[in-house]
Every structure is written in structure tokens, then in C-alpha cells.
Amino acid sequence: MRFLRQTASIAAKDLRSELRTKDSLNAAGSFALVIIVLFSFMLDPTETQTVYELSGGLLWLVFAFAGALILNRSFARELPNDCLDMLVASPVSSSALFLGKATANFTLLLVVELVCLPVFGGMYNLSRWSTHLGPLLGVVVLGTWGVTVIGTMFSAITVNLRLRELMLPILVYPIMIPCLMAAMKLSTVLISGEAITGDDWIWLRLLIGFDIIFTSLSLLTVDFVLVS
Amino acid sequence: MTPAVEVQKAWKYFGDYPALRSISLDVPAGTCLALLGRNGAGKTTLLRILSGLSNPSEGSVRILGHGSRDYQARARTGMIGHGIGIYDELSAAENLRLFARLFHVRDAEQTVQQWLTRVSLDRVQNSVVREFSRGMRQRLALARAFLHGPSLLLLDEPFTSLDDRAIALLQSLLADALKGGATVIMSTHQLREAMELATHVALLDRGKLAHSGERPVQMLADPTWLYRTYGDSQ
Amino acid sequence: MREKILYVLGVAATLLLVRNLYVIFITLPDEQDQGAIYRIMFFHIPAWFVCFTAYFLAGVTSVLYLVKKQFKYDVFSVSAVEVGLAFTLIGLATGSIWARIIWGIWWTWDARLTWAFITCLLYAAYLMMRNMMDDASTRARFAAVVCTFAFTSVAITFKAIEWWRTQHPGPVLSLPGRSAGGTMDPEMEAALRLNYLALFVIAGVLIAVRMNQEKRLREVESLRRQVHAM
Numbered sequence: 001m002r003f004l005r006q007t008a009s010i011a012a013k014d015l016r017s018e019l020r021t022k023d024s025l026n027a028a029g030s031f032a033l034v035i036i037v038l039f040s041f042m043l044d045p046t047e048t049q050t051v052y053e054l055s056g057g058l059l060w061l062v063f064a065f066a067g068a069l070i071l072n073r074s075f076a077r078e079l080p081n082d083c084l085d086m087l088v089a090s091p092v093s094s095s096a097l098f099l100g101k102a103t104a105n106f107t108l109l110l111v112v113e114l115v116c117l118p119v120f121g122g123m124y125n126l127s128r129w130s131t132h133l134g135p136l137l138g139v140v141v142l143g144t145w146g147v148t149v150i151g152t153m154f155s156a157i158t159v160n161l162r163l164r165e166l167m168l169p170i171l172v173y174p175i176m177i178p179c180l181m182a183a184m185k186l187s188t189v190l191i192s193g194e195a196i197t198g199d200d201w202i203w204l205r206l207l208i209g210f211d212i213i214f215t216s217l218s219l220l221t222v223d224f225v226l227v228s
Numbered sequence: 229m230t231p232a233v234e235v236q237k238a239w240k241y242f243g244d245y246p247a248l249r250s251i252s253l254d255v256p257a258g259t260c261l262a263l264l265g266r267n268g269a270g271k272t273t274l275l276r277i278l279s280g281l282s283n284p285s286e287g288s289v290r291i292l293g294h295g296s297r298d299y300q301a302r303a304r305t306g307m308i309g310h311g312i313g314i315y316d317e318l319s320a321a322e323n324l325r326l327f328a329r330l331f332h333v334r335d336a337e338q339t340v341q342q343w344l345t346r347v348s349l350d351r352v353q354n355s356v357v358r359e360f361s362r363g364m365r366q367r368l369a370l371a372r373a374f375l376h377g378p379s380l381l382l383l384d385e386p387f388t389s390l391d392d393r394a395i396a397l398l399q400s401l402l403a404d405a406l407k408g409g410a411t412v413i414m415s416t417h418q419l420r421e422a423m424e425l426a427t428h429v430a431l432l433d434r435g436k437l438a439h440s441g442e443r444p445v446q447m448l449a450d451p452t453w454l455y456r457t458y459g460d461s462q
Numbered sequence: 463m464r465e466k467i468l469y470v471l472g473v474a475a476t477l478l479l480v481r482n483l484y485v486i487f488i489t490l491p492d493e494q495d496q497g498a499i500y501r502i503m504f505f506h507i508p509a510w511f512v513c514f515t516a517y518f519l520a521g522v523t524s525v526l527y528l529v530k531k532q533f534k535y536d537v538f539s540v541s542a543v544e545v546g547l548a549f550t551l552i553g554l555a556t557g558s559i560w561a562r563i564i565w566g567i568w569w570t571w572d573a574r575l576t577w578a579f580i581t582c583l584l585y586a587a588y589l590m591m592r593n594m595m596d597d598a599s600t601r602a603r604f605a606a607v608v609c610t611f612a613f614t615s616v617a618i619t620f621k622a623i624e625w626w627r628t629q630h631p632g633p634v635l636s637l638p639g640r641s642a643g644g645t646m647d648p649e650m651e652a653a654l655r656l657n658y659l660a661l662f663v664i665a666g667v668l669i670a671v672r673m674n675q676e677k678r679l680r681e682v683e684s685l686r687r688q689v690h691a692m
Binding site: 150160161163167170174177178214217224225228 | 580594606610614615
């Protein structure tokens with residue numbers, strides 16, 4: 001109970017200060033839209049079938065790039081005035097602190113994604129993208145959790161480095177690959193207007209499995225990162 | 229009665245370099261300890277260990293009878309570090325509300341309002357901290373540290389960079405806390421301000437505890453007496 | 463004394479490697495389907511086993527560091543990762559050359575190859591990150607956490623041929639002779655075994671040498687701090 005209340009307080013704090021400046025939301029949102037525009041030069045937007053086949057991959061590239069911007073800010077936000085020290089010295093456990101920040105990042109990234117999804121579907125004339133909206137949102141939620149839980153963990157690590165903005169993507173993308181890969185495959189299927197069948201179930205299992213593995217690994221090790 | 233802080237043979241290494249060497253120190257409850265020593269002597273390292281920001285490499289630390297990272301120890305400790313530890317994007321009231329919630333203060337809203345009044349920020353409580361002057365931020369930081377009525381206060385160079393008004397406020401807050409039975413440990417270079425409150429002193433010299441005990445009378449007239457008597461005369 | 467043993471081991475392993483090279487290139491005949499190129503397997507397979515072992519041990523010692531906070535574990539894991547990365551590059555290069563001859567392409571985005579490449583990138587990032595931290599204790603702590611995460615990628619690489627259909631030739635030991643459907647020629651198997659031995663000992667010696675350097679490095683760092691503190 002205490003744990004959940006603390007987690008909620010930390011998440012609310014991060015969301016509130018983000019909503020006040022909207023720095024990373026604006027940056028991540030416009031960056032995502034720029035990449036969506038860039039895709040139109042990479043492929044022929046009128047060949048809808050090709051776009052359908054690439055849709056999952058394209059979308060998750062956008063999400064992962066936009067996510068890095070949000071995640072970079074997550075712990076950098078605590079640097080001025082040594083605020084992180086105050087949180088660690090308060091009676092909040094490291095795992096509650098971590099989950100709170102991960103929840104805030106998750107919410108922010110999800111907002112960006114929910115804007116990008118219809119824009120992408122509309123601009124590339126993917127008329128079937130929303131036929132399996134429920135499962136698609138489920139995949140987006142699972143994939144985004146994987147991305148944010150790994151990203152928040154590494155944001156906590158890289159915040160102490162010189163060149164932290166450079167180091168975060170280099171470390172985080174290779175580790176995220178299992179989650180991204182599964183989310184890409186599943187999203188491609190769902191956006192093309194098909195249901196998840198037969199061979200694709202393994203990807204869903206992988207996605208859930210990696211979410212669980214990375215969440216528990218983070219909760220187990222976050223104390224070593226925050227307390228010196 | 230158990231001491232508020234018990235440190236036994238604590239070592240802290242950064243790589244192979246020992247920043248603290250076998251520190252053993254008991255701080256009785258209700259006392260005010262001034263932690264003295266040159267820059268780099270290990271004062272901040274020791275205070276970070278007592279604040280639960282860092283674990284000792286060897287040895288043990290008990291805070292108010294609990295492990296230094298335990299909920300019970302953390303919930304009853306207040307801390308002022310090098311940074312002021314408040315969020316620039318949040319308002320004064322939001323900052324205090326956040327820490328009131330994290331420390332599980334009862335009647336959070338009422339306590340927050342009381343403290344805003346006490347540090348004379350009640351009229352600007354809904355303004356974002358970024359717009360505050362330096363003095364206002366410092367007073368807010370003091371309210372944050374004392375908000376939950378801590379039994380142990382850990383202050384790292386609290387008088388440095390405070391303006392006159394904040395120094396007076398801090399001294400009255402500390403005097404009240406001590407009257408209420410709280411324990412205070414502060415590292416400081418401002419010997420004159422500290423000596424008015426300190427009942428005990430401890431001198432760190434290159435990671436070792438050179439002296440600890442009740443504040444010698446000589447220090448009231450001559451604050452540097454301790455350095456000359458126990459410090460390394462290199 | 464310890465250093466002398468290391469040198470002796472290193473020289474012995476190098477001599478064994480020279481002897482193996484003679485056997486592999488001069489004594490052994492060409493393989494019936496693959497021809498001359500199969501010889502690269504004598505290096506490809508042991509190199510991958512060396513690097514997986516190194517990464518595995520680095521993962522174990524990283525967890526041990528987090529639990530026990532003793533620098534020897536950190537020193538081992540960074541040395542193992544560095545040597546492992548060198549062997550990963552050998553594995554990728556030899557595999558690539560073999561693929562050019564047998565498959566006609568340098569690279570294919572096959573599950574196992576892809577994951578081996580990802581693992582390589584990940585451990586390179588691990589070494590890069592270590593370079594960016596000045597305090598040895600923080601560096602060791604953070605590196606240990608990253609190494610624990612990185613190990614998931616090693617596990618996936620290892621499991622990749624079971625999870626996904628892949629072109630990479632399957633269960634490794636039976637490889638060189640199996641293409642004809644039979645078991646491996648005993649002469650080839652013996653050569654492979656001895657090359658395993660040579661490469662493993664060389665890797666071990668390299669790790670030990672690297673560990674010494676790493677320890678000295680930390681000592682120098684702390685002496686420097688001590689000088690600053692004076």
C-alpha cells in the first residue's frame with residue numbers, strides 16, 4: 001500500500017513538472033512526426049501494400065527514437081538542485097522510485113504514440129490500421145512498457161556519465177531489441193488488418209516474457225544504481 | 229538510551245582510495261554535533277552514509293536504532309545537502325506537498341500551510357520556484373528538510389551561501405528542534421555560527437576521526453582551537 | 463611466480479597452436495563437400511565457445527560483484543568482456559569468410575548471426591561506458607548492472623537456433639563431417655579438440671594479463687587521488 005502510494009506520488013510529480021514545461025513531450029512529438037515525414041521519401045507512399053508490410057517496423061522505429069528523448073530527460077530532470085539525493089534519502093524505496101519514474105515515462109511515451117498512430121495510418125492511407133484496434137493497443141502498451149522499463153533503468157545509469165545523451169541510445173537500443181522486434185512483428189500483422197494467429201503467438205509470448213524479465217531485473221538491480 | 233547515530237569501524241573506499249578510515253562514532257540523542265575538518269577530509273562522505281545515500285564499504289551504521297536504508301530510519305531523518313533539493317518547475321506548495329506525501333506526514337495539507345507561513349512563503353505558495361529569489365528558495369529548502377518533524381537532522385555545510393535572514397531562520401529552527409529532543413549533525417566551516425549550537429564536536433582529518441567529544445570551552449572564544457590542538461600540523 | 467606460470471602457459475598454448483596449424487593445413491585432407499574452406503571451422507567454433515564462456519563468466523562475476531562488492535570480480539568481468547569481444551570479432555570474421563565461400567554472401571540476417579552481432583555491439587557499448595566514469599567504485603557498480611542486462615542478449619544468441627528457423631548449421635560439434643550425413647572424422651575431431659584447448663588457454667592467459675593491468679590501473683587512480691588529497 002505504502003509502496004503504491006509512493007510510486008504514484010513520484011509518477012505524479014514527474015508528470016506534473018513535465019506538463020508544466022512540456023519540453024520532452026513537444027520534442028518527442030515533433031521528432032516523431034519528422035521521422036514519419038522522412039519515411040515518405042524512403043518508400044513510395046502510394047504503394048500501400050509495401051507500407052502495410054513495413055508498418056510495424058516503421059512505427060516502432062519512430063516510437064523508439066521518440067522514447068529516447070523522453071527517457072534522457074527522466075533522470076536529467078533530477079540533476080539541478082541535487083533533487084535525486086533528496087528522493088533517495090527519503091523513505092521511498094529504490095524500486096518505488098524506479099517504478100514511479102517508469103510509469104511517468106510510460107504515460108508520456110504512450111501519449112506521443114497515440115498521436116502518431118492515427119497520423120501514420122491516415123497519411124499513408126492505411127485504411128485497415130484500426131480494424132483490430134483493441135489488440136493493437138494491447139501490443140502498443142506491452143511494447144511501450146518494455147521500452148520504458150529498460151530506458152528508465154539506463155537513464156538512471158547514464159545520467160552520471162559524461163556525454164549521457166550519446167550513451168543512452170548506444171546502450172539501450174541493443175537491449176531493447178527483443179521487445180522492439182516482437183512489437184514490430186505483431187503490429188505489422190494487426191495494422192494489415194489481420195488477427196494474430198498460429199506462428200505469431202510466439203511473438204506475443206516473447207513480448208510478455210521480455211517485459212517480465214526486464215521489469216524484474218530492473219527492480220532487482222535498481223538499488224545498486226541509486227545507492228552508492 | 230540508544231544513541232541517535234552509531235557508527236562502528238566504518239570504511240568507505242572510492243576505488244582503492246579510502247575516503248573514510250575506520251570511523252567509530254556515537255552521537256547521543258538530543259545533542260548537536262559539529263563535524264569539522266578540511267575540504268576532502270570526508271565530512272560529506274560520512275554525511276552521505278548517514279543519509280542512506282551511500283553504504284559503507286566496511287563496518288556498520290545504525291540510525292535511530294535501524295539500518296541506514298530502513299524505512300524507519302529514513303522517515304525520521306531530515307537532510308540538507310549541497311543542492312537545495314527542490315524542483316524548479318513545481319510551485320512552493322507542490323514541492324512541500326510532494327515531500328509531505330513521501331514522508332507520510334499526517335494532515336499533510338495543514339502541515340504544508342504551517343510551514344509555508346513559518347518561512348514566509350505563504351503568499352507566493354502557488355508560484356513556480358524558478359521565479360523565486362535565492363533567499364526564498366533557501367527558505368523553502370529549510371521548510372522541506374524540517375517538514376516531517378525529523379528526529380535526526382543531517383546538514384552538510386548548511387550556513388554556506390545562506391543569506392542573513394535564512395541563517396537566522398535556520399538557527400531558530402535548529403534551536404527548536406534541539407529543544408524538542410532532536411539530534412543534529414552538521415558539517416561546517418562557519419565555526420562561529422555553529423559553536424553557538426554545538427554541544428559536541430568531531431574532527432575529521434584525511435578520512436580519520438582525529439577527535440570527538442563534548443565541545444571544549446576554549447572553542448567559544450577561539451573557534452579554531454580544535455584544529456590547532458588535534459589537527460595534523462603538517 | 464604467478465606471472466612466470468602465465469608466461470609458460472602462454473608459450474605452451476602458442477606452441478600448441480602452431481602445431482595445430484600444421485596439422486590443420488598440411489596433414490588433414492580437404493573435406494568432401496566443403497573442400498578447403500572447412501578448415502576455418504577449427505577456429506570459428508572454438509572462438510565462439512571462448513567468447514560465450516567469457517561472457518557467461520563475466521555475467522556471473524558481475525552478479526558476484528553486486529553481492530560482495532569486491533573489486534576482483536569487477537576486474538575479472540571487464541577483462542573477460544574485453545577478451546570475449548576480441549574472440550567475437552574472430553568468430554564474426556571467420557564466419558563471414560566461410561559464408562562467402564559456401565553461401566556466396568558475406569552476411570545474412572539470420573537469427574543467430576543477427577544476435578551475435580547485437581551481442582557484439584552491446585559489449586562494445588559496455589566497454590565504452592566504463593571509459594566515461596572516473597570513480598572506480600561507481601564504474602564497477604554500474605558496469606556490473608549493465609553486464610547483467612547484457613547477458614540476456616547472450617542467452618538469446620545461444621537459444622536463437624532453437625527459437626527461430628535459421629540457416630546457421632545446427633548443433634555445433636557435429637558440424638564439419640555431418641554435411642555428408644556421417645559423423646565427424648576422428649582425425650578432424652582430435653584436431654578440433656586440441657584447437658579448443660589452445661584457444662581456451664590463450665584466452666585465459668590474456669584475461670589474466672588484462673586483470674593485472676586493470677588492478678594496476680585502479681591502484682594508480684587511487685594514488686593519484688591520494689596525492690590530490692595531500
